Amino acid sequence: MFTRCPSCGTAYGISVRQLREGRGVMLCDHCGRVFNALPGLEESVPDPYSRPPRTGAGRWFRGGRGREDRPARPGFFLRLAWGIGSIALAIALLGQLAYFGSTRFAQDEALRPWLVMLCDAVGCQVPPYSDVESIQIVERTLRPVPATGGYEFRLVMANQSTAAQVFPSIVLRVVDRQGKPAAGRVFSPAEYLPKGSGLSMMPVGKSLEIRLDLAKPSREISGFTFELI
Known part of the structure; x- marks a missing residue:
């Protein structure tokens, strides 16, 4: 069986199994249109016929949902802003921890090198080591x-x-x-x-x-x- 993209006219070979798995919905690799393959089914080879690429003729959508049916993801800049904000908040919290807990942490030989690095980043001063x-x-x-x-x-x-x-x-x-x-x-x-x-x-x-x-x-x-x- 064959079907044709109603937008650009590109024809694809399909099987009953593909129709069942994709519930009749497919994505045209040529123009990117999502369409219902059932109304355009043909038994004979259409002319012109576009043979499917090695990765498959069109993209089939399980559950009958095309690309435009998927919920929109947050934009790149929104995700970037959230990431920068989270990093800034983490640095601020670490800075407060270093400032208020520096006297105690500075006397721990294992923690002191990390505290020095943190204070260099946020601009605090590590108390002198004393034991x-x-x-x-x-x-x-x-x-x-x-x-x-x-x-x-x-x-x-x-x-x-x-x-x-x-x-x-x-x-x-x-x-x-x-x-x-x-x-x-x-x-x-x-x-x-x-x-x-x-x-x-x-x-x-x-x-x-x-x-x-x-x-x-x-x-x-x-x-x-x-x-x-």
Whole structure:
């Protein structure tokens, strides 16, 4: 059997199976017209006859729906606008996460590199890395200085973290013979770092010696405690 496109007159060979599967609806490969193949069925070969291409004579539509029956898809620019908007919203949300959670996330060695990349993109600043738990205390002593009547506190510490970190502050307290606090003070890095050291961050694996001079206390000293903050 044969049928003909009512728009351009192109003829196609068809079978009963094709008619059944496409419910009689086909698309002309020549002019793009969707038409009903049933009214134009012929038993003899029409003249002129267009032999079907290797991919099939026309395009058959299952369920009887042609191309113009399909629901219109969103336009390219609409989809592009939605995509750009979604990306911008995601970046904004990540920026807020980086800004408000940067202090906590910046102290995580695994998350910090990603946070740095994110802040570079959105323009936020990552707080300096700090992990006092990874600072090893190599040596600590408190000895009297006869010439002044005061004391000298000596501390050797090393950063055992995998990254350079800010220098901690040192909280030093001394106690009398009854174990009661006699004096205490917080020393900032600017106060205990050697003059002219040029150090802004505590290097990894390198020991640093600190010496602090303490004034003569009002009571006799028998011990001390300290912590890094």
